[in-house]
Amino acid sequence: MQQSKHHKGKARSEYNARFANPDMRRRLQSMYRIDQPNTAFEDLLKRLDEAGARAEEEASQAVMENKQLAGPPPSVGGRPAEGIQEELHMAHEPLGIPAPSSTANHIEWPKVVANDAWREARNALLVKEKDLMKRGDALAAERRRLPMVEVPTDYRFLTADGETDLIGLFAGRRQLIVYRFFYAPDVENWPDGACSGCSMFADSITHHEHLAGRDVTLVFASAAPQDRINTYKRRMGWSTPWVTLPDDRFSRDFDVEEQFGINVFVRDGDRAFRTYFMNGRGVEAVGPTFTLLDLTPLGRQEGWQNVPPGRPQGAPYAWWRLHDHYGSAA
Template identity: 50%
Template sequence: MAGYTTKIDAVERRIVPLESWHREREALLAKEKAHTRAGDKLAAERRRLPWVKVEKDYVFRGRVGEARLHDLFEGRRQLIVYHHMLRPADPAPCSGCGMVGDQIPHLAHLHQRDATLVFVSRAPLPEIEAFRARMGWSMPWYETVDSFNTDFDVDGGFGVNVFYRSGTDIYRTYFTTGRAAETLGTVWTFLDLTPLGRQETWEDSPAGTPQTAPYQWWRLHDEYEHP
């Protein structure tokens, strides 16, 4: 059976025998694997970015009251901050930020790798809580009350900042915005933004990075504290 071209639902498609499909699929798979390896190399470069020490003390409002930046870590060493575009009295919350929120993974997996994920917005806390309830979200979400957003390159839009805490010292390690944020949503994509990465032995990371064998640390999300 020879291949042919036809329109399916008004879109032109090639129809080929199974052997031909396998051959072309194998060629595409080789490119996909190369793309994955390129992403691994990019993440390795990200883990080697220089850091900037955070000198200013920032204030937030959350469910349990006023908080400082070090409180957002919840005792962990790494902090991923998503700057959600929810504004005061926002009549039309950002649909793109809404899609990011809908894709947030179960946070127990990030916590196991010493990383905390939070959302921050300029909207007042009661409006944040009302919108969170509407969306059915449970991630920590804080109101920013000072220059935190603009100091970290988010001025009216959205973005992702990553921080590292060592004792009382806090460092900024990474920032991204635009389409780079649309791929977020899995445990892996978030961990790849952090300075410690996935912490698995196959990763190319700075010397001294804590690592374990692949798959070894994986658990059902309710089994980390009670295996």
């Protein structure tokens, strides 16, 4: 099994949740370098596993009876058996663990002060926050001045409509952002779910139509086949384009073979260029429209930005629309 680095952030919950499988336990312990399990949490999950097994047996029996007898769908505990069957496909996915604050006996909250003192402290911090914002703008301006490298365009991607190449991923736009999304047989939650961290990123992502309104295409890329991807997209309620990688060439060439990451490309006719890459810590702060636009060479395309000569810019705010109302602009 390929031990992808992106798993490590969820090490303890993943390990604890799957303690009942000795092979998985040894594999995860080696992968995550965990010495001791959480005994109390193991006991809780053992009880949940036993209850889940009983529910699955009851639901399976009810479905069998339904196949033998005509009539309304059976139920288990007042719930449709088929609905329980649909939920059981997620039974192997670890349940959430409580936030530390929810089980803490005592929390040391900030000092209580008068309103004037609070405003004074808040305003002092605001100065630093605005400074950080301006330094972020300066960093984005520096990013827009990075050089770029030409890349091959004959990488293969599978879509719901067939096969395409790197130029095809642009969907006619000039800029492309590809997020390497880990969804594969060697990744947690398979087959009905994908990497928890990648999925949380996808939950926080902007509506891709806003990016399209600024001449940017956003695409997820995974090893999973299209039928799995489309089923998972429906389950999660996502609409971002998502392609299948039929081999590891793209992942290997663009530094996302072992870990999630974001690659940015631009297109000049039928030529493609890599302009930016990021992975690891920092990706969690990306997702809203403007954070993604700030990764691209054209940025937000608003006149206030610090950009090199020759980069088209327009009026700020004027381009904003409801995500379903960009029309031909997207």
